[in-house]
Amino acid sequence: MKILVVGANGQIGKQLVHMLHDHPNYEVKAMIRKQEQASYFQKAGIESVLANLDGTVSELADAARDCGAVVFTAGSGGGTGFDQTLLIDLDGAAKVIEAAELAGIQRFIMISALQAHRREHWSEQIKPYYAAKHHADQILRNSGLNYTIIRPGGLMNEDGTGKVAAAEDIRSGSIPREDVARTALLSLDEESTFRRSFDLVSGDTPIADALSALDAPLN
Numbered sequence: 384m385k386i387l388v389v390g391a392n393g394q395i396g397k398q399l400v401h402m403l404h405d406h407p408n409y410e411v412k413a414m415i416r417k418q419e420q421a422s423y424f425q426k427a428g429i430e431s432v433l434a435n436l437d438g439t440v441s442e443l444a445d446a447a448r449d450c451g452a453v454v455f456t457a458g459s460g461g462g463t464g465f466d467q468t469l470l471i472d473l474d475g476a477a478k479v480i481e482a483a484e485l486a487g488i489q490r491f492i493m494i495s496a497l498q499a500h501r502r503e504h505w506s507e508q509i510k511p512y513y514a515a516k517h518h519a520d521q522i523l524r525n526s527g528l529n530y531t532i533i534r535p536g537g538l539m540n541e542d543g544t545g546k547v548a549a550a551e552d553i554r555s556g557s558i559p560r561e562d563v564a565r566t567a568l569l570s571l572d573e574e575s576t577f578r579r580s581f582d583l584v585s586g587d588t589p590i591a592d593a594l595s596a597l598d599a600p601l602n
Contacts, residue, residue: 385410386571387450387488389479390457391431392420394540395494399454399564404429406568414446436475443482452490453483454567465511472512476519480526491528492567495520497536497553497582504554520580531570532580535563548586549593556584566590 386403390396391413403411404427413424413431424431434446436457447453455476459467476493483491496516498504505513523530536556543561566583569590570576575597586593 384408384451384571385412385449387412387414387432387447387453389414389436389453389455391415391424392417393456393458395538395560395564395567396454396456398561399456399567400424400429401427402564402568409571412446412450436471436478438478440478440481440485443479444485447479447482447486447488450486450488452492452571453479453488454492454494454571455479456494456564456567458494468512468515473515473519477522480519480523480528483528484526489529490571491523491526491530492570493520493523493530493532494563494567495532495534495580497534497556497584499534500580501552524580529577530580531576531578533563533566533570534580534582535566536582536584538563544585545590546585546587547583547590547593548588549581549583549597551581553582553584558583558585562590566594569594 386409388396388400391400392415400411400413403409413429414434415431416435421431432446434443459471499513499516499520520532535558539557539559541559543559547562573594575595
C-alpha cells in the first residue's frame, strides 16, 4: 500500500517518510509544497508530489489518487500567525479529508495535539491552535473515513525511545518526534487504533504493545 504523507518536509513527516520508505510492506509518496524540496526526496529515491494546502480539494485528491492511506503531519508552525493556523491546521486538514474521500481512500491518520479534545485544558497562549486542531479532528471523526487521531504531547527532537503511554486522557507530557512518527507507522494496520483518538506521551510500554492495548471507548 502506498501512503501519502502530508507535511512530508516537516520534522515528523520527514522521519515518517523514511520509515515508510524502508518498510517492506509500504510505499510512500511525500507531499511537498515547494519544488526546491523535491531534490531531497529524489536523492533518497522517494517519490514526491507537489501540492499545496492552499490549493483546491480536487488538486489534493489528484495528489493522493494512487494511495491507500493518508497521514496528515502538516502544521503552520510556531513562527506564523494564527491566520496560517486557521488555513493550514484547520482548513488545510479539512480539505485533505475531503480529498481523501474524493480519491476513494479509506484510511486516514491525523497528528493532532495533546488534549485537543478537552477545551478546559487548552493553553491560553495558543488557544487558536488548539481550536483548529479540535475542529479538524471533529471533521475527521464525522467523515466516512477509517481514522486514527494521535494527540502527542510536547514535541522533542531527541532520539526516540520506542516506548510510550497511549490513552484517551493524558493531561501532560512530552515525546520525541521520532516516536510520534513510529506510532503513526504502526497505527496504519493496527485494528485497535481504527476509529479511535488518543493522547500520546513518552512512557514505559513499547509502541506496538501500547497500541494493541488501547481499550478506551470509541470517540
